[in-house]
Amino acid sequence: MSDLSLKKKRPDPHPLDYDWRFTQESTDKLLRTLDNSKSALLLGTPSLAYKLIEEERNFTLIDRQFIENMPFQVNLDIGIALPIEKRFDSIVIDAPWYPKDIIRWISWANKCLTPGGLIYTTIWPESTRPTASNEREQIFSWLRSWANFTIEEECMSYDQPPYETISKKFNSEFSEEKRWFHGGLLTIKPFQDVELAPKLNRCNSWQRYTIDHLQLAIRNDKENSEPILGEIDGSYGWIWPHISKRALGREDIGFWSSNNNASKLIGSEKLIIMLEVYLGMRNLNEIVSLNCDYDFFKDFFKSWSIPYNCPEKVKKWQHHE
Numbered sequence: 294m295s296d297l298s299l300k301k302k303r304p305d306p307h308p309l310d311y312d313w314r315f316t317q318e319s320t321d322k323l324l325r326t327l328d329n330s331k332s333a334l335l336l337g338t339p340s341l342a343y344k345l346i347e348e349e350r351n352f353t354l355i356d357r358q359f360i361e362n363m364p365f366q367v368n369l370d371i372g373i374a375l376p377i378e379k380r381f382d383s384i385v386i387d388a389p390w391y392p393k394d395i396i397r398w399i400s401w402a403n404k405c406l407t408p409g410g411l412i413y414t415t416i417w418p419e420s421t422r423p424t425a426s427n428e429r430e431q432i433f434s435w436l437r438s439w440a441n442f443t444i445e446e447e448c449m450s451y452d453q454p455p456y457e458t459i460s461k462k463f464n465s466e467f468s469e470e471k472r473w474f475h476g477g478l479l480t481i482k483p484f485q486d487v488e489l490a491p492k493l494n495r496c497n498s499w500q501r502y503t504i505d506h507l508q509l510a511i512r513n514d515k516e517n518s519e520p521i522l523g524e525i526d527g528s529y530g531w532i533w534p535h536i537s538k539r540a541l542g543r544e545d546i547g548f549w550s551s552n553n554n555a556s557k558l559i560g561s562e563k564l565i566i567m568l569e570v571y572l573g574m575r576n577l578n579e580i581v582s583l584n585c586d587y588d589f590f591k592d593f594f595k596s597w598s599i600p601y602n603c604p605e606k607v608k609k610w611q612h613h614e
Contacts, residue, residue, distance in 0.1 A: 303339065303360060303361075304503040304505070304506050304507065304508050304551065305454065305455050305456075305506045305507065305508060305551040305552075306454040306455070306456065306508075306551060307456070307501075307508040307510060307549070307550075307551040308456050308533075308536065308549065308551070308553060309499065309510055309549065309612065309614060310358070311389040311390070311538075312454060313451035313452070313453075313454060313457075314339075314340050314451060314452050314454070315338070315340040315341070315387075315449070315450070315451060315452070316450045316451060316452055318450060319448075319449045319450050319451070320340050320341055320343075320344055321344070322448065322449070322478075323338070323341050323385055323413065324341065324344050324345070324348075326383070326385070326411075326413055326480075327345075327350070327383055327385070330381075330382055330383035331351070331382055332351055332352075332380075332381045332382050332383070332407075333345065333350070333351065333352040333353075333381060333382075333383045333384070333385065334352070334353050334355070334379075334381040334383070334384040334385070334402070334405055335352055335353065335354045335355065335384075335385050336355050336356075336371060336384065336385065336386045336387070336388070336398060336401075336402060337355070337356055337371075337386065337387045337388060337398075338354070338385050338386070338387045339354060339356060339360055339363065341385060342354045342363060342365075342366075346364070351365075352365055353365050353366075353367060353377075353379065353381070354366040354367070355367045355368075355369060355371065355377070356368065357369060357370045357371075357612065358501075358610065358612075359608065359610060361608070370495075370613065371388075371397065371398055371401050372394070372397055372492060372493035372495065373492045373493065373495060373613070376401050376402075376404035376405050376489070377405060379405065380405060380406065380407045381405055381406065381407065381410065382406075382407050382409070382410040382411075383410060383411055383412075383413070384402040384405060384406055384410070384411075384412045384413070385413045385414075386398050386399065386402055386412065386413065386414035386415070387414070387415050388414065388415075390415075390416070390417040390421065390476075391428075391538070392428045392431055392432060393490075393493060394493065395414065395416065395432060396432065396435060396490045397490040397491070397492075397493055398414070399412060399414060399436075399481065399490075400487055400488065400489050400490040401489060401490070402414075403483055403486070403487055404489060406483065409482075410482075411480060411481065411482055412479075412480075412481040412482075412483075413478060413479065413480055413481070414478070414479045414481065415449050415476045415477065415478060415479075416429065416432065416444070416476060416477045416478070416479050417429070417473060417476060417477075418446065418447060418473050418475065418476060418477060420473050421473045422537075422539075436479075436481065438487075439483055439484065439485050439486070439487040440481050440482060440483040440484060440485075440487075441481075441482045441484060442479055442480060442481045442482070443479070443480050444477050444478070444479050444480075445477060445478045445480075446477045447475040447476070447477060448475065448476075448477065448478050449475060449476040449477065449478050450474070450475050450476075451476070455551065455552065455553075456536070456551055456552065456553040457471070457536055459532060459552060459553045460532075460533070460534045460535060460536055460553055463529040463532050463534035464534035464535065467534075471536060471537075495613035495614060496614070497512055497513075497613070497614045498512070498513040498611065498612075498613050498614075499511065499512050499513065499611070499612040499613070499614060500513060500561070500565055500609070500611065501609070501610045501611065501612045502568075502572070502607055502608065502609055502610075503607070503608045504572065504599065504600050504603060504606050504607050504608075505600065505603075505606050506551075507550065507551055507552070507598070507599065507600065508550065508551035509548075509549070509550050509551075509568070509599065510548070510549045510550075510612065511547065511548050511549075511558065511561050511564060511565055511568070512546070512547045512548075512558065512561060513561050513562075514547065514558065514559065514560070514561045515561070515562065516559055516560045516561060516562060517560070517562045517563060518559065518560045518563070519560055519563060519583075519584065519585045519586075520558060520559065520560035520561070520563055520564040520567075520585070520590070521557075521558070521559040521560055522548065522556045522557065522558060522593065523556065523557035523558075524556070524557070525542045525545050525546060525555060525556070525557055526541070526542050526545070527540075527541060527542045528542070528555060531554045531555065531556060531596075531597070532553055532554065532555070533546065533549070533553050533554070533555035534553075545557050547559070547561065548564065550597055550599070552597070552598065554597045563583050563585055564590070566579060566580075566583060567580065567583070567585060567587055567590045567591075568590075568594065568599075570587070571590070571591055571594050571599070571601060571602075572599075572600070572601075572602070572603060572604060572607050573601075573602040573603060573604040573607075574604045574607060574609075
């Protein structure tokens with residue numbers, strides 16, 4: 294299967310995953326760093342995996358989301374899982390751009406590195422947010438205690454995901470919320486071992502779905518009442534106009550699509566059942582015992598452009614945030 298056909302099968306990025314995908318130029322740059330590598334480990338970098346498939350190179354991809362027809366992948370959450378036992382001479386990382394995440398990912402990668410190997414990781418620029426400079430220095434100070442490293446600034450670029458394009462249309466202050474356009478690249482060569490950083494907190498459980506290119510997420514609140522949906526303060530109808538994890542109101546989102554449709558939600562258990570009936574994953578008879586207005590929710594799903602009755606296209610998985 295060609296590199297292009299693999300990419301076509303990948304769903305659109307979802308805001309929950311902090312998923313900005315490398316431009317072709319950045320992917321090619323990372324590919325060049327691996328020219329002399331005999332065994333590469335890729336952490337959260339499927340874009341690079343496609344190029345290595347194209348060149349018939351050896352690699353292992355680790356990502357928490359299953360990617361259809363992607364060989365050599367291990368599905369786990371680096372934030373909470375133990376490092377794998379296999380060792381690699383080169384490791385490439387694209388972690389969420391927050392200090393606890395990147396420290397966890399780098400320390401996790403170090404456990405998988407052969408002696409003399411190199412770790413390459415993206416890092417946010419100082420323009421990302423007001424605290425970015427201090428956060429970067431926190432990372433650098435930690436690294437100095439156990440590794441040598443260099444940084445190449447603003448050399449990594451990302452394609453704009455659909456959810457960001459949509460947010461930009463509805464947010465007049467978008468340029469203030471997103472002040473970065475390029476990331477840096479750290480090259481790390483350890484001179485001693487380092488302790489694995491603590492697990493990341495995972496307070497929320499999300500039921501996730503992919504339907505062709507669309508992704509959906511429902512936060513499990515374990516409520517079995519009739520679902521109540523509501524617009525979020527600061528949203529434009531059902532459109533969530535932000536990309537920042539720190540945006541006010543983000544914590545209220547209970548139902549979220551990769552098109553940045555977002556809603557408050559009470560009653561996730563019955564909404565999940567009705568969505569799965571709508572998608573054709575469950576029998577329509579299961580609606581009877583719910584005592585819910587299924588026709589209302591069916592129309593609501595259609596208003597979010599969720600495909601109807603297509604069970605063969607649906608992939609279902611769990612995500613802990």
